[in-house]
Amino acid sequence: MARGRGMIAAEDTALVLLAAGRSDRFGDLDKLEQPYLAEPVGMHVVTALAAVPFRARIAVVSGTTLDYGARGYRVVQNPRPEDGQGRSLGLCLAAVRESGAKAVLIALADMPRVTAAHIYRLLETATGDDAVVASSNGEHPTPPALFGAAHFDFLEALTGDEGARRLVMGGRHVVTSPAELVDIDTPEQLQALTAKVMQEARD
Template structure:
């Protein structure tokens, strides 16, 4: 187990949103009365992390208002892994025992699940990822002895190889939904009876 007080939370919120169309950032889209990209930040707000880092690019969400140190990443489009490296560098500078990586386009993640990830971490080389029982994915936890490996990652695949080889904590598929397209957001709105599902957009 690694205590939340020894962990830096890194929220990756600098995605390209290319599959969502020309809208700026999908994270600003409304969902259940707040911006899509704010849900996970609010869900984890009572966890006593050492620090919270939000790596952002073009979304309009004020993560600083929710207790995050905001790091802007203007290189996110050219180098997707750069956001991960920025977050890991911040965790390294804070002498964290581990880093928890969460994605801002996963609005259904709960604090209970993230605590389960912390409970499953057993040492400084721990890699603990989430799973729906079929495929591992974020949120994920990495012990500090993995920081150098993470800082060396480049390209579009991020930490997938480390995550596949790590320990996996299973939760429901509904909790691990990520939103990449307008259709996926509309389907999620319908599933949870979000008021936005019944609001006609202006032409």
């Protein structure tokens, strides 16, 4: 059976926000709750993508006090974040299917500089239900990444931290500034990013 080749619209796409990381290198602190400019780290991508008309918004969380539900997200709890991002993604696929979405856009809550403009570029590059489109810093692919409905079964069965890496490597890659794709793993990275952005604002 032939698969559809039409461009995938935001209105046909479910956004899945992975916000269940363990924050190991932040000690007892939840890195997503740490202040970055005017908001917690984990809310910047929520604000940046608020105007994108996704069919559904789903956040998978574990132990955070951030209220994604108040920002229009269906919240899915991951009781075992140590099982990796693959498990977090798999837990969300039931909600993605229920929404009737033709694709899923996966974003990470610890990437506070992602823009809506870049997300639209991913959507514009995706065609058909077998689409695989990831971001790239010019050297390697990274989230955010989009997957058409033909891959939902595969995504739902994921475990561990390997996730969809092999699938992504064979997909299309949309290059953007490495600064947009920075993720926060340590307090030092957060401090450096804050200092850099404040310096850019002064210049």
